[in-house]
Amino acid sequence: MKKLISVLLVLCMFLGLANVALADKFPSKPIQIICPVKAGGDTDRNTRQLALALEKVLGVSVVTVNVNGGATVMGMEQALDAEPDGYTLIINGTDMFVPNMMGTTDINLSSFKTIGIPLIDNTTVLVAHKDSGYADLKDLVEKSAAQPDSIEYGGKIGATNQICGIAMNKEWGSAFRFQDVGNNAAKITALLGRQTDVINLSYSLALDYFKTGEFQALCLLGSEANELIPDAKLASEFGYKNVDFSKFFWVGVNPDTPDEIVDILADALAKAAQDPEFLAYLKENFLTPACMLKEEAQAYAQKFYEDTMEIYKDEFIAAQ
Amino acid sequence: MLLQGFANLFANPVTVALIAIGDLAGLIFGAIPGLSAFTALAIMLPLTFSMEPVVGISFLMSVYVGGVSGGFISAILLGIPGTPSSIATCFDGHALATKGQSYRAMGVAVLFSFIGGIFSAIILSTLAPLIGQVALRFSPYEYTAVILLALTTVSALAEGSMVKGLLACLLGVSLSFVGIDQLSAYTRYTFGFRELRGGFALVPLLIGLFAVSQVLSNAAKRNSVTPEQAKLSVVKQARMKGFGITWKEFLHCLKTAGPAAAIGLVIGILPGIGGNIANLLAYTFAKKTSKHPEEFGKGSIEGICAPETANNASVGGALIILLTLGIPGDNATSMIMAGFQIHGIAPGPLLFSSGNVLVYAIFAAFILANVIMLAEAYFGLPIFSKILSIRTEVLLPVVIAFCFVGSYSSNNRIFDIAVMVAFGILGFVMKRHKYPLAPMVVGFILAPMLEENLRRSLMRSQGSLMPMVQSPIAVAFLVLTAAVLVYTVVSEVKKSKQAAAAAANESDD
Amino acid sequence: MSESRKDQLSGLVFLAFSIFVYAASFSIKMTKADSLGPQFFPQIVSIVMGILSLVQIFSSTRKNLKEKREGKQTEKKPFAVNLPLLLSIALLLGYYYLLKPVGFIPLTIVYLFCQMYLLFPKGSFKEKKLLIISLCTSVAVPIAVYYLFYYGFQIFLPAGILG
Incomplete structure (x- = not known):
């Protein structure tokens, strides 16, 4: 039995070595984008298209991961729990404010670092x-x-x-x-x-x-x-x-992510937002291209919330 | 028109080859507990990006057909439903397999999966637009009534004691309360655990109840057998040819398949309720109308034919709504819808009026996917039944490993593995105390829809139930529900009287 | 435990559960969007469940008393700890707790082998063939699954120490 366990351990270590040689350059392994709603809807579709465009820029695979539940809160929590290494992104839109408005979560726009807003759904x-x-x-x-x-x-x-x-x-x-x-x-x-x-x-x-x-x-x-x-x-x-x-399409990341990595991601997002195929997709679906990055995007999202949603907060809570 | 569709399809041999591949992939995903047609579609969807529209959609369609069909394999061989749509297939399918007749059981399942699929394909290609219009008349009032009927039928008519069946059902209902309340967006019963905010997911709940509990019961029995006994306990599976049934048996089953196909089709048409409920409802219906209800649960081929016909028939039903109205009824069809959109085709009324060629190509692809599924599963039968020659002690842990993967990848959360384990323990305890598991699953799936629709109805009518009574469709379903309840109570009373009489006779001796 | 004792016990558990569901319903935030509100359903369900569990307790108690009177009661078995069962549960729970830190491949290898050990009757592994089959399956399946999902389907299972 003991022999057996040691054989297993050696095998595990061997497999581990194969994956150790990374971490000097970002990105060096696949990136995940958490989509906090289930597969099949328009948010999911936008995420997958963005993933394709990002893949071209970053040179690594960018994978959409659907984490559904809790009115996008489960996905946001998972992004906050992930390693702050820039390999886990999260997308969301105006929906992210609602659970916070209702007081069911503390998570808000400011819980994340904003990478950018590559498109606006003014449809x-x-x-x-x-x-x-x-x-x-x-x-x-x-x-x-x-x-x-x-x-x-x-x-x-x-x-x-x-x-x-x-x-x-x-x-x-x-x-x-x-x-x-x-x-x-x-x-x-x-x-x-x-x-x-x-x-x-x-x-x-x-x-x-x-x-x-x-x-x-x-x-x-x-x-x-x-x-x-x-x-x-x-x-x-x-x-x-x-x-x-209208709905903005926001990309964010764990707030502890180093600024250098956020910069790399924001650059990539800016390039991806200009990708001809991505632009063609936007046009086909009546979406408006945008290219707001980091603080600018965060300020836009915050202002959008204050101007269009927060002013109705009391009535909204009273209607429940 | 349909012929033209076939002509288009066969003009491109790649399409036919891809349908074959899609069917096979679907069958494999369906067969593995925890991975369902939805998982298969989600994974295969990106592969269709580069395909021609007709080719890509045909491919997705075949994955769907294969995925819904494949569930019977593990249901019969292991007694663990491969997908939520094959819960009822376990009851008699696995009973036959333990008698060494897994080949026959699977033969029936394959054959009637095909018949259910073809039946719904015919309805789809002839009556689709008409049915779409009828379905639109279903408002929350009618939904409430239909769901009530399904809920009472499956739980009241479950195996064994009625009280236990209802208790199990209500347990499932209670578990569905956890998470966000659909009609207020506030959370219920989360007790401060943030992981519970999303509620329990169906996939980990299901494989916990059925698969993990199986491992636990086998482990519990471990010390009561010797290695020699265990070796002998491997049931020798009879080798057979064809589908393992005679013509007479086939014709007999066909009578059961008729209503089952209708149930499957109707359930499939209604958005939100899918193959899982169709599978269980058809089983219950077949059992109650059969001439040999006592054989059910012991390896009746009718008991395999009904649920397998129904779940495949529900696929066509779901496609009717998707194609005619552009409304995805469940998770799997919303992936197919995404497939359409990627290729710039919007399913809906215009598809029928503008792009007729495409519609018939899709119908043809759906029919062909069913035919190829039949062929593949038929040639696979001897291979599938070989699986049982692997020792269960090795096979079951491997199945659990796949369940881990399935639980995790269904929503990419590690917490779902905890859910799966917890429901495994619950399922084990319930089986020990002879509580049926199927009503619990039905309660869990349907209760949220019942509550949602009832509360929606009352929200619209401002608290009055009158509109429900004024809707002829709703009234019809409510009357049926009442009939089922009366029937159950009467037969339960009869049963206990008989038991009392039997006991009295015994003590006389 | 006899069948009727078991039913009595499960009836009691259900009764306790229904009381719990009922009691907890009062902490649900009430809303007024619809006339029933979010407390109504849980309360109705718990009341019906409570009644049904009373029926269950009542009928099983009656049966139990009758059996006692007729002396059909089976002799009490001493309560025994079922070790393979408890270890299997521990193994499954351990899998949940360790999946993130350890990762899919190593943990599943360990899980598979231990679970097979817990399923095979005592002494089965003296037979070399079974031991080798179990070992090979335990190692091959997780590795194959991980890489199939990674490269084939782009689904990333937790990598843990190998990430």
């Missing part, structure tokens, strides 16, 4: 079914204000969806009744089946239904127009205040 549109017969946004808002709670806004409870509903009612004077219908797929189903009246949605997720005319994009929930989606006008064109629920 969130307010959608109604064509059979509902709303002429335009103004018509919808007026009908809703005339008969409070008669028009249902479907979304996911305890998520940015709900904050968006609060923001619209407050800024536009509408009186939508919020109803939980579930995630993106469920929202599309509910709208198709005419079970709910309006939803907010990323444009590319229901492209077919916009093409057939079944879905009607009433307005773009952003601060700037998206020239790739000409049929979705800003709320300001109807004389309302713009309610911005």
Whole structure:
């Protein structure tokens, strides 16, 4: 038995040696990007495309690792628990603020060092079914204000969806009744089946239904127009205040990661964001290229949170 | 149209070869407990980046078909479900294998997996758009009723004592409370453990309950056997030809397969409920309607045919919703959806109106994937049954090693290994006390959906249950639920009366 | 333990569990978005579970008393520690605790061999053939799996001391 154990030990050491010769140059082994939602959605798709572009720049494989659960908190925790060696990145978006707003976690944007923001998803549109017969946004808002709670806004409870509903009612004077219908797929189903009246949605997720005319994009929930989606006008064109629920795509890393490594990663991200194939992908999906790095990106994300989400915090908590 | 689809497919031999490879890969992933069709798809998806759209999607489709089918292999050989969709296959499949008839059991499973798949493929390629429209009429009210029916059927009609079945089910329900409450986004029952915030994941729970508990029971028996006895206990597996069943048996099973295929298809169509529930529901239905219910659990081939038909039929159902409406019903179909999007194709109504050629190529690929799966599994049968000639003492730990990999890689968290071990111990204790495990799994899967939909209904109706009673679909399902409950209670009372009478007779002697 | 004693015991455990679930439901944060709220379901489920476990305790106690009266009660077996079972549990728990620091390959090699040892009846490894088969499998499987996942599927299992 003893002999056996020593044989095993020797074998393990031998295998260990093969992997020791690294650590002088970053990156020298595969990098993981934690995607804090499950595989298959638009966030996951963006992550995988970014991974491909980063791979070309860094010369090592960049692998997407899905860690789902806890409204992106499980993934963020895993990134904070990982070695601060720059080999574990995390991506997130506006969703990262919600658990903190609700007080269910201490983790926030400032818990990480920001690498950068390579793209902005300015494609969130307010959608109604064509059979509902709303002429335009103004018509919808007026009908809703005339008969409070008669028009249902479907979304996911305890998520940015709900904050968006609060923001619209407050800024536009509408009186939508919020109803939980579930995630993106469920929202599309509910709208198709005419079970709910309006939803907010990323444009590319229901492209077919916009093409057939079944879905009607009433307005773009952003601060700037998206020239790739000409049929979705800003709320300001109807004389309302713009309610911005665009989504930035943020890449961060454990806060104890050395600055030299953060610099290398930020450089790589800047190059990856310019990769022609990555840009083509963005265009195809109506996404806006961006290239904000480190402190600039962190400040942008923080300001975005303060301007578009934090101001509705009290109403949001009260609605729970 | 379909013929044209086939013509397109066969024009490119690479496609056919890739379907064969995809089927095989799916079968292998499905056969390994802890790795499911979803894992296989997630892993294979990047491989399709460089393929032509039709080729890539056909490939993913074949991985899906293979992955859902492959679960029967470990279910029958080891009594451990290879995927969540093969829990019920264990009951009779493994019973047959312990009698030395693993070849026959697998033959039935392969054959009826194929029949279920082809049935759903035919429905898919003929009625898909129509069914898609009907499915859209399902609101939370109807969902609540359907889930209630599934939940009561499987737990009330479980093997053994009804009270124990219900207790096991409620245990599963209680465990599902852990984590984020879907209708408030606050956490419940986490007791301050941050790892519990995401709740328990299905994969580690399932393989813990079924696989780890198996190792523990075998270890518990270790000291009561001698090496010589252990050597003799390896069951000699009968060698057979064909699928191991006669024509008569086949025709007999076909009667069971009909309703099972329908159950699988309907369950597959409803987003969120998938092959796992279809598999168990079809088994329960077959058992209750069979002329020989007493054979169930002891190696009835009907008991293999029903669940295997149903889980493969659910694949076609899930594809109907994906292709016609662009809505992924479960994790596996959301990977296929991602595959579509990578190639710039959006599944949905336009796929049917604009790109007809593509749609029929996809249908043809789905049919071909089923046919090739049948052929591969058929030629694999003798090899699969050879697995049982490996000593269990070696085989089981290797299976557990794969379970570690499966638990970990399903969500990339080491904590899931702890979950798997904990449920292994729980499963072991429950088996010792004769509590059925299947109702617990069903409770765990369905309870969150029931709660979510019921609370959603009430949120919409502002606390009134009237809309549910006004929906004809919901009422139909509620009536069925009530019927199942009445039936169970009546037969339970009958059973205890009979037992009492038997006991009285005994004491008279 | 006789079957009815076992049922009594498991009924008690379920009763305790249902009380626990019920009690813990009060610490759930109440919300008002829907009329039922997040406490309703756990409470209903725990109440039904409590009732069912009482039924279980009642019926098994009745059976137990009857068996006693008829003298069918089996003689008590002395309580024995099942060492292979406990060691297997310890092995599995150890695997969880050590996976991150030690890594997949070395830990799985050790796990596989120990688990096989705990499954084979005492003295089986005197037979050289079995020992060699077990050893080879224990070493080959983890290495093959690790590299297959690493290079084939780009899934990185914990590398531990080898990373």
